Amino acid sequence: DAGITQSPRHKVTETGTPVTLRCHQTENHRYMYWYRQDPGHGLRLIHYSYGVKDTDKGEVSDGYSVSRSKTEDFLLTLESATSSQTSVYFCATSGSHYEQYFGPGTRLTVT
Amino acid sequence: QQQVKQSPQSLIVQKGGISIINCAYENTAFDYFPWYQQFPGKGPALLIAIRPDVSEKKEGRFTISFNKSAKQFSLHIMDSQPGDSATYFCAAISGGSNYKLTFGKGTLLTVNP
Numbered sequence: 001d002a003g004i005t006q007s008p009r010h011k012v013t014e015t016g017t018p019v020t021l022r023c024h025q026t027e028n029h030r031y032m033y034w035y036r037q038d039p040g041h042g043l044r045l046i047h048y049s050y051g052v053k054d055t056d057k058g059e060v061s062d063g064y065s066v067s068r069s070k071t072e073d074f075l076l077t078l079e080s081a082t083s084s085q086t087s088v089y090f091c092a093t094s095g096s097h098y099e100q101y102f103g104p105g106t107r108l109t110v111t
Numbered sequence: 112q113q114q115v116k117q118s119p120q121s122l123i124v125q126k127g128g129i130s131i132i133n134c135a136y137e138n139t140a141f142d143y144f145p146w147y148q149q150f151p152g153k154g155p156a157l158l159i160a161i162r163p164d165v166s167e168k169k170e171g172r173f174t175i176s177f178n179k180s181a182k183q184f185s186l187h188i189m190d191s192q193p194g195d196s197a198t199y200f201c202a203a204i205s206g207g208s209n210y211k212l213t214f215g216k217g218t219l220l221t222v223n224p
Contacts, residue, residue: 031210033211033212040216041216042117042200042214042215042216042217043155043200043212043214044214045211045212045213048211058211090154090155092212094210098143098145098160098204098206098210099145099157099160100145100157100210100212101157102147102154102155102156103154104153104154105152105153105154
């Protein structure tokens with residue numbers, strides 16, 4: 001498995017506050033992805049990166065932004081958290097394009 | 112619009128039985144079909160995958176069957192064990208879409224001892 005870490009692993013925050021989640025990989029994979037997982041919805045793509053400073057939107061990108069200033073780090077930012085963004089967030093990376101490897105997840109609760 | 116439909120939502124199987132999970136897709140541009148296994152509190156883990164030019168792939172007790180004309184594929188778990196109890200996701204990916212995964216909604220498998 002790819003060496004993928006996510007931080008923090010758990011976070012509780014209040015509505016309206018900014019939140020940044022970090023994904024760090026040690027595999028030098030080109031592609032990185034952020035997903036959210038919610039009951040009844042499975043995993044949905046938020047944003048992805050196909051290289052340093054190259055990012056694009058997924059299917060549920062509203063309210064989220066991302067940045068990738070170096071290969072190993074991919075940040076997901078909630079500019080002003082809302083209760084609908086309470087979810088489990090997963091980062092994934094891919095070096096061989098088709099095989100994606102997932103991190104352990106971050107459980108975010110917005111009160 | 113859900114591009115990958117997965118069924119059933121939940122499945123209960125006795126130890127030693129066969130577990131079967133089905134998926135159907137719509138986008139003919141998909142060219143890689145992985146299955147992921149997820150245990151509670153963990154991230155999804157790649158289990159097995161198939162390309163559309165192959166009708167079947169087997170790895171140990173896990174087999175993917177693929178029907179390109181029907182745009183359907185399925186996961187078979189032979190001799191199911193309690194340790195197989197997890198949520199299984201089918202997915203599809205197109206190289207032309209920057210390799211973005213589209214997931215089914217998942218199947219919660221419970222294998223009773």
